[in-house]
Amino acid sequence: MSMHHSSKFAVEGFSESVSYESASQNIQVKLIEPGAIHTDFGGRSMEFFYASPPEIVAETIYQNLHYELIEMF
Incomplete structure (x- = not known):
């Protein structure tokens, strides 16, 4: 179970980072x-x-x- 939760947390962090990086190009990132x-x-x-x-x-x-x-x- 910990592998599942840690991988979901990693996806959240990655999505947030990509969101900041792409904001200047007017690209939005949505995580569902x-x-x-x-x-x-x-x-x-x-x-x-x-x-x-x-x-x-x-x-x-x-x-x-x-x-x-x-x-x-």
């Missing part, structure tokens, strides 16, 4: 971290967590791509 999505990937372990249906996650991401701040649930 939707959390738990109900798929077969987690198997029975997902029964213990609230997981959003993938269709809802996809629609929310699509609708919010043009906003400054993306918030889900």
